[in-house]
Amino acid sequence: MADAAAATSAAAPLPVVVIGGYLGAGKTTLVNQLLRTTTERLVVLVNDFGSSVIDASLIEAREGDVLQLAGGCVCCQIGDDLSDTLHRLVVSAPSGTRPDRVVIEASGVAQPASVAATVAFSAGLDVECVVVVADGERIERLLADHYVGDLVAAQLRQADLVLVNRDCGADLSGVTSAPVIPDDGAVVDLVSPGVAHTPVAASELAPASAMFASTVVSGAGDIDSVLAQVRAIPRLVRAKGFVHSDDGVRLVQIAGERTTVSRWGGGSLPPAEVLCISLR
Amino acid sequence: MQVYRAQLIRTLDAARPTATHVAVHDGVIVAVGDAGDMPADAPVDDTFAEHVLVPGFVEGHAHSQVGALWNSCYCGRFSRVGPDGTEWDDLPTIDESMARMRAWADANPDVDVVFGWGFDPIYFGRSCVRADLDTVSTTRPVVLAHASLHIVSVNTVALERLGMIDSPPATDAVPLGDDGLPTGELRGPEAAYPSIARLGLMRKVFPTDDEAFIAVARLAVLAGVTTLTDLGIPYEAKQLDRYYDLTSRPDWPVRLVPMYLSDGRAATELVATAASVGATSTDLLRLGGVKIVVDGSIQGFTARLRAGRYHNGKPNGLWYQTPEHVRDVLALALTEGRHVHLHTNGDQASEMVLSTLEELVAAHPGSRVNVTLQHAQLLDDGLMARAAALGVKVNLFVNHIFYWGEAHAAMTVGEERAAQMNGCATALRHGLTLAIHSDEPVTPVNPLFSMWCATNRCTHTGRVLGAEECISAADALRAVTIGPATTLGLEHEVGSIEVGKRADFAVLSAAPLTVDPAELRSIEVWGTVSGGRPFPAHG
Numbered sequence: 001m002a003d004a005a006a007a008t009s010a011a012a013p014l015p016v017v018v019i020g021g022y023l024g025a026g027k028t029t030l031v032n033q034l035l036r037t038t039t040e041r042l043v044v045l046v047n048d049f050g051s052s053v054i055d056a057s058l059i060e061a062r063e064g065d066v067l068q069l070a071g072g073c074v075c076c077q078i079g080d081d082l083s084d085t086l087h088r089l090v091v092s093a094p095s096g097t098r099p100d101r102v103v104i105e106a107s108g109v110a111q112p113a114s115v116a117a118t119v120a121f122s123a124g125l126d127v128e129c130v131v132v133v134a135d136g137e138r139i140e141r142l143l144a145d146h147y148v149g150d151l152v153a154a155q156l157r158q159a160d161l162v163l164v165n166r167d168c169g170a171d172l173s174g175v176t177s178a179p180v181i182p183d184d185g186a187v188v189d190l191v192s193p194g195v196a197h198t199p200v201a202a203s204e205l206a207p208a209s210a211m212f213a214s215t216v217v218s219g220a221g222d223i224d225s226v227l228a229q230v231r232a233i234p235r236l237v238r239a240k241g242f243v244h245s246d247d248g249v250r251l252v253q254i255a256g257e258r259t260t261v262s263r264w265g266g267g268s269l270p271p272a273e274v275l276c277i278s279l280r
Numbered sequence: 281m282q283v284y285r286a287q288l289i290r291t292l293d294a295a296r297p298t299a300t301h302v303a304v305h306d307g308v309i310v311a312v313g314d315a316g317d318m319p320a321d322a323p324v325d326d327t328f329a330e331h332v333l334v335p336g337f338v339e340g341h342a343h344s345q346v347g348a349l350w351n352s353c354y355c356g357r358f359s360r361v362g363p364d365g366t367e368w369d370d371l372p373t374i375d376e377s378m379a380r381m382r383a384w385a386d387a388n389p390d391v392d393v394v395f396g397w398g399f400d401p402i403y404f405g406r407s408c409v410r411a412d413l414d415t416v417s418t419t420r421p422v423v424l425a426h427a428s429l430h431i432v433s434v435n436t437v438a439l440e441r442l443g444m445i446d447s448p449p450a451t452d453a454v455p456l457g458d459d460g461l462p463t464g465e466l467r468g469p470e471a472a473y474p475s476i477a478r479l480g481l482m483r484k485v486f487p488t489d490d491e492a493f494i495a496v497a498r499l500a501v502l503a504g505v506t507t508l509t510d511l512g513i514p515y516e517a518k519q520l521d522r523y524y525d526l527t528s529r530p531d532w533p534v535r536l537v538p539m540y541l542s543d544g545r546a547a548t549e550l551v552a553t554a555a556s557v558g559a560t561s562t563d564l565l566r567l568g569g570v571k572i573v574v575d576g577s578i579q580g581f582t583a584r585l586r587a588g589r590y591h592n593g594k595p596n597g598l599w600y601q602t603p604e605h606v607r608d609v610l611a612l613a614l615t616e617g618r619h620v621h622l623h624t625n626g627d628q629a630s631e632m633v634l635s636t637l638e639e640l641v642a643a644h645p646g647s648r649v650n651v652t653l654q655h656a657q658l659l660d661d662g663l664m665a666r667a668a669a670l671g672v673k674v675n676l677f678v679n680h681i682f683y684w685g686e687a688h689a690a691m692t693v694g695e696e697r698a699a700q701m702n703g704c705a706t707a708l709r710h711g712l713t714l715a716i717h718s719d720e721p722v723t724p725v726n727p728l729f730s731m732w733c734a735t736n737r738c739t740h741t742g743r744v745l746g747a748e749e750c751i752s753a754a755d756a757l758r759a760v761t762i763g764p765a766t767t768l769g770l771e772h773e774v775g776s777i778e779v780g781k782r783a784d785f786a787v788l789s790a791a792p793l794t795v796d797p798a799e800l801r802s803i804e805v806w807g808t809v810s811g812g813r814p815f816p817a818h819g
């Protein structure tokens with residue numbers, strides 16, 4: 001842990017969750033669910049900025065196109081240029097306003113991979129997870145639609161995790177290789193399992209759901225061997241935690257096929273544990 | 281009261297096609313004819329005695345951001361006139377582009393990042409790479425934006441600043457050369473935009489200061505344009521205040537038509553905002569139109585095609601708005617007759633809009649369809665017929681034939697579609713209201729050049745592409761005056777020289793309906809008359 005001090009001083013990249021899916025899929029519902037349950041300071045970027053997007057009960061103040069929300073969260077409109085918005089958010093944000101996490105609700109026609117690529121090319125940001133939401137009752141009809149069928153398929157294909165609400169048993173395995181998870185109300189824990197910037201024991205963050213099994217893997221030792229142990233868990237959909245390797249503490253995130261490892265820049269030492277969530 | 285005498289006045293009034301005198305009072309035309317038709321006591325101004333007057337040109341599709349681009353170095357393949365009237369020469373080779381950037385960098389030693397724009401690799405058989413741009417500077421970042429503004433080429437210093445030399449990201453957006461290092465190209469908005477933001481360029485590329493808008497007005501005067509759209513802006517207080525201020529200045533020369541860009545807001549909010557802002561319009565500032573970008577561009581392979589794929593095998597393009605949103609906006613706009621302009625480059629995008637309109641009109645007979653398809657480059661005979669039946673207007677992007685006609689034939693849509701695209705003759709055969717445009721800054725605002733494209737359909741190699749779709753100079757003149765005026769709902773005020781209309785003229789060195797159509801683009805523009813006041817292009 002020779003460079004623990006250096007790692008602490010350099011801010012870790014800000015984790016970004018991208019929420020995609022076609023118009024009416026339930027993206028906004030998921031965002032509101034996140035805001036209601038989070039203990040983090042989230043910045044939520046939305047494409048649609050009508051007055052009805054964010055639950056009124058969560059809004060504390062409105063200044064132009066910025067909503068101040070309960071718990072120190074903020075919601076703003078993406079505007080006409082996502083990269084410009086992200087740049088302002090991270091690089092030119094006043095000190096002390098740095099959020100714990102950024103959640104981007106992409107527009108209904110956005111290609112989630114394109115949003116994720118914009119994030120990846122921006123300074124100080126890391127893509128943590130691309131979630132694509134689908135309305136189970138409409139998804140088969142949308143996939144067959146003359147105009148937008150190829151777009152809807154591309155969105156599902158580009159997901160790390162697919163969340164299906166109002167499930168009607170549509171089989172999406174031919175469209176996407178991402179885990180397809182029916183929404184039983186607890187999926188919000190998959191999107192954002194716990195706190196990235198305060199060291200809470202991973203075991204406290206297990207989702208309260210009969211649908212998921214959670215396992216805690218020890219985060220002591222070599223990063224590759226910890227990741228191998230995590231990856232060996234059958235039907236793994238999400239993992240998150242800290243590895244204490246020889247060259248410092250690492251924050252590890254897995255969402256579907258995506259693995260993100262970043263240097264831990266938090267103040268105190270988090271426990272060496274990785275919470276792994278799999279489908280039962 | 282003022283009478284202008286000209287060598288010839290081409291009125292576009294069917295009842296009186298030509299004249300020599302026009303009388304103006306309070307910015308409005310009060311008499312058109314010969315000397316004997318003028319009010320007896322009105323003084324005669326002979327400034328234009330050797331010139332030809334035509335209705336002030338109406339550019340129905342342009343963007344104000346170009347004003348900002350002129351603060352940096354123009355690197356396009358073909359000559360272009362800047363807002364100060366300077367003509368920037370052709371750049372037939374990449375080496376000549378680099379020489380221009382070097383000279384610009386030397387002349388601007390205090391600029392942190394050397395920025396050029398307008399580069400298009402299709403004319404050179406290769407792109408501009410790091411080694412080219414390293415000849416411009418090895419100490420400052422150098423960024424060359426391609427004509428699409430979706431790809432940039434950068435030098436080694438820029439790549440170092442971006443941390444991409446040592447560890448290039450593994451993505452097609454950052455292609456690697458034979459040496460395993462990035463070539464310097466950053467492909468696609470996902471890579472290009474965040475990268476130039478990290479180099480501190482964003483505000484430089486699209487600043488919103490008064491100077492940028494004044495530059496746009498100068499470009500309009502240089503081209504003979506008296507009514508200019510700004511086709512798609514956020515209706516934000518700051519931006520609107522700038523428009524109110526600029527257009528109320530006594531020396532402001534052009535009528536601006538800035539439309540509200542659908543930016544993801546719900547249809548009800550969008551249309552309500554357009555209506556309330558529209559109510560603040562003045563003579564020189566016409567607000568209230570709605571713009572929806574439905575798909576991408578053909579040369580960028582992002583337009584939506586009915587073929588489902590591009591000629592070279594690339595997959596179909598992108599929707600930029602959902603069909604549901606388009607329907608919601610159109611449904612509201614139809615009930616109040618609000619003008620909606622839909623950017624539909626690909627034929628599938630145009631078809632989707634037309635199908636939506638057909639359903640809406642069938643469900644609500646008596647709807648007022650004030651809809652214009654913008655670009656609409658791939659409308660074929662059948663789609664034009666459907667547009668005509670609905671009363672939909674079209675603003676075709678004929679400048680494409682010159683700049684990208686060869687690329688369309690070889691790569692995007694193939695020879696057969698390319699010969700038909702931007703089919704002005706087909707549009708007129710169906711009786712459609714026809715406009716033609718530049719999409720400045722994509723191509724330069726210059727209605728005489730657009731007329732030349734529509735009458736000659738010459739590609740940049742000199743080949744005629746789709747001779748069947750060439751139209752007459754008379755029809756082309758209508759397509760840059762009364763045609764676009766009609767798409768904007770201003771046909772009762774501008775677009776022809778008739779008593780009661782605004783005294784807006786383009787002042788030309790030669791008669792556009794008399795010269796050889798091949799010479800249309802060489803006609804010189806003295807300047808404009810806007811609201812009865814002369815605005816010389818030079819001086």
Ligand SMILES: [Zn+2]
Binds near residue numbers: 341342343511719
């Ligand atoms: Zn445009």
